[in-house]
Amino acid sequence: MNLDGFPILSLMIALPMAAAIACLFVGANAARWLALGATLIDLALGVMLWVNYDISGPQWQFTEYAPLFGRFAWALGIDGMALMLLMLTVFLMPICIGASWEAIKTRVPEYMAAFLLMEVLMIGVFAAQDLFLFYIFFEAGLIPMYLIIGIWGGANRIYASYKFFLYTLLGSVLMLIAMLWMVQFAGTTSIPVLLQTDFPVEAQTWLWLAFFASFAVKMPMWPVHTWLPDAHVQAPTAGSVILAGVLLKMGGYGFLRFSLPMFPEASAQLVWLIFALSMIAVVATSLIALVQQDMKKLIAYSSVAHMAIVTVGLFAFNRQGIEGALIVMLSHGLVSGALFLCVGVIYDRLHTREIDRYGGLSINMPKYAVLFLLFTMAGIGLPGTSGFVGEFLSLMGVYQVSSWVALVCTTGIILGAAYSLYLYRRIAYGDLTKDDVRAMPDLSARELWLLAPIAAVVLWMGVYPESFLAPMRNDVGTLVARIERARPAGDAHLTAGKPAAAAAHAETAHEGAH
């Protein structure tokens, strides 16, 4: 099928928007079906997008351009990296609707409308080619999330949404100022043009820091991560899934789209900052995850540690690092989303997130135990799952820059195994001693349908990641070429070998043996 000139991206944005409005005028059940239908059609459109994406084609595809007023334009278009993140979004959305099917009982139409609006804004972020269009989508995305936590959240939702809001606001103000300056300098709001603009090196540092303020919060990087555990704990299951699955990817996407290609010199200058914060995050948040009693908090802290692998990979300035970071983003979106769904499954049955209240679930919930184990292992980065490919490539990339950073960040594989297996043991292993836990039924068909597709993709990405790497390859190549001029030298400084001298040495060693 030829999609030339067909505004498929606009359609993908318009469809959930229309469904969101329609939701407000129907009853609870109709809203559920409407939301499911709209997200599934968007998924189908997404698959069409992927199928029609030309891997060897131009950088920006499916472009649309409609001038609005002044210099503003409704400019959309995606490259391979955006395509993959967009796929992640449309893949997770129907699952989120399904996860909320029974768990959400109050104000269902509004809830579904908020989720659909969320999808609109997330697709918008990845598809926007106009700087201010991006800004609107990027910042407005927080409003539905804020509402989801604030209205359908847990007991302490007000504090959580306050924190969430405060952190994000501070970052976005600085980013806006930087954007205004950039537009002033370059005389355009077009992202593809800005990507080719060389900003003066002195200005880059400030611009970089302003963007960093926003992206570091979204990522989240240590020490501006403390909103995340609270937000996750209070959010309803589907809220956590979309938060961990897609919203956390916006920071990484921002670094890729703006910080690195637009300010390469500043990125290289400040790479120490990224590395230092990421190293602290890997070690500190992994250790914090080890002592958590709340399942959601544990997974939230593990997300911070995983996202630190993304940042070191991105700022490794080489192909392995960046491709690895992208795969970690996709993988973490799937795996942590699935882990939050797993938490939701048992939370719906026992209404507590306290780890010690569970135990022995392998006995009465074997299907659940198998899937939970798979996602736990993917989180640990077991080869054969998506987690390994990304983690391995990112760390391999960063090793080429600094062996210290690689060493510290690789300790994440030890700590990650410790907190993940400790969690799994306390939930799934041990004897079934508690009556209410014994009474919990295994996965329902609906729950199985939510988890099984994610499991399939996690394995697919682990065994044959080429499907996901191929569309992004040229774009990563473009990015690497763009930042090549600022690439920091590695710490290896390998010297050439002197095989002749060594051979003589080996000979004497043999002589000594006689």
Add this chain to the structure above:
Amino acid sequence: MNIQLIVFLPLLAAIIVGLGNRMLGNIVGKLITTGALFASCALSWPIFLAFLGGDQAAYVQPVFSWIVSGDLNVDWALRVDTLTAVMLVVITTVSALVHLYSWGYMEEDPDQPRFFAYLSLFTFAMLMLVTADNLVQMFFGWEGVGLASYLLIGFWFKKPSANAAAIKAFVVNRVGDLGFMLGIFGTFLVFGTISIPEILEAAPGMAGSTIGFLGYRFDTMTVLCLLLFIGAMGKSAQLGLHTWLPDAMEGPTPVSALIHAATMVTAGVFMVCRLSPMFEVAPVALGFVTFIGAATCLFAATVGTAQMDIKRVIAYSTCSQLGYMFFAAGVGAYNAAMFHLFTHAFFKALLFLGAGSVIHAMHHEQDMRFYGGLRKSIPFTFWMMMAGTLAITGVGVYWLHAGFAGFHSKDAILEAAYASGGGGVTAFWVGAFAALLTSFYSWRLIFMTFFGEPRWAASEHIQHALHDAHGDHDTHAHGDAHDNAPAQENAGHDPHTHAPGAAEVKTGTGGYHPHESPLTMLVPLGVLAIGAVLAGFVFSHAFLENGAFWVGSLAYDEHLMHAMHEVPLWVKLSATAAMLIGLGIAVLAYLVHRDWPARFTESFRVLHAFVLNKWYFDELYHVVFVKPAFWLGRLFWKKGDEGTIDRFGPNGLAALVAGGGRITARLQSGYVYTYALVMLLGLTAAVTWAISR
């Protein structure tokens, strides 16, 4: 095509049986997995024999591409060469026999399909490891066997001690994996590839180069080899990273035989041999390998002499034998290391499965203090264990060049160590002394278990069995206790409690009659016993003296192999002498003067406690790593995140803005509006700019 079948049949069986589980039922599940393994095994032997006959060349069977990122190109591919062929027969043979054995051993377990699926999954991962053509696929297999090991150690997941042991195994292995991963990264940085043949070809050219690592400059190949070797230390339970192996005995005994004796723990040795041309250009790393190997060999042997749990004795013995393999590799005798790996797989699997048969007969009692006199009740098991013991202690006659399996392989290692000179001579002395200890603890196990008076009456497991069976033990000797088998097989005896010598436990059968195990368990014992008796004699020429056999699959040192034959006669006889001394002490202490062990314990209380408590490694690690990790976690959380970041961040700001107190109630409705307002203001500014120009 055959190699694909060999590798993927077990995977297919694991998936079908794992997912089918109860739907398939016990018998179907067992038939599928066991059938797949016997098929794999039947296909593996012809490959090995073809290499042995010299009419097979190495080849690589590509499957499909895995990870492509710039210069990094990782394929799924199956490499078949001599080294792989040796591992193929070891893995598939032991695995097939262990599958068969488990029919009997796990007879009454409620979760049989899951057990067999795990066993087959393990076999698949191990086969992927040994057929790897690149380091990343090797790492895939490496982690895959780690996963299977974790699942099987924790198979009886109701038991807290089994869960703890499973996590410990995984996490300690991950410490090694950290080294392995950094080693792969470094290798890629240096060689620009992770393909093993390409690395090995380029390795000699990198001799003498230096690299920056952690801020210092080192010899490139030394750094890479040491990093990779750290991985090997984890998987092969070498000193420092060995603590998980004894605890791994929490798993069912067939698992111990397959994973923690014959195959997985030898992966580290395999890795060093596979990468031997790399290690050859890193003499410092080889010295370290020798040192660690010898140290482990000695350490584990000393600990083995004091353990009372039959499986733990064999576990420490495994640890010690792995030490032999490593110091053989360290002195450059990679083929001798592989030979010992090969023979060890047979006799150690035999010893473990024999121990399993004893445990089965003794109603899951594992404490040797409650055994005694069993040779009359379970004669077949006794003779099989004897074969294993004769093999591990290296019984043989030098002048006839004939002996049990261990005689050929262990003597070769000791001779090679001596012949290599330098640090190798020290390793030789350590190895010879460890051979004495090996002989002592192995015979001690035999004497305590099969000789002397029965001491069964005092065992709780036996009393439990008698109680349950209501005198009906002729038909139900194994009775109900299997239903709660997890609570029964208790390898986690706390060695810290006062350990009386065997002599102190009151004797008597308590009216219990142990029974010989079913045929499914005895047949594997018989087959392995053939290996334990003959493997050394039959294959010694090919492994040790025939460089052509290895055809470039490892670094074969012609020099060293010749020098081995020219060592003094006393060196060649030393292993046999050590074995005889060890045997003599064991005979004296456990058959003749049975009060000796107790008196020894009494006189050397500190030494005994030190050895019994495994040199206090676990206690040390607990204090140095485990406790601080949790303490730091709480510190970062309470004092860091909550006490500092939140206090001065969002909470502080809230207090500042609203003058403290209950701002949330007042502001909550305002957030969205404030937020929207800020956005709007920004956009207004943008619009103003856009229109004003």
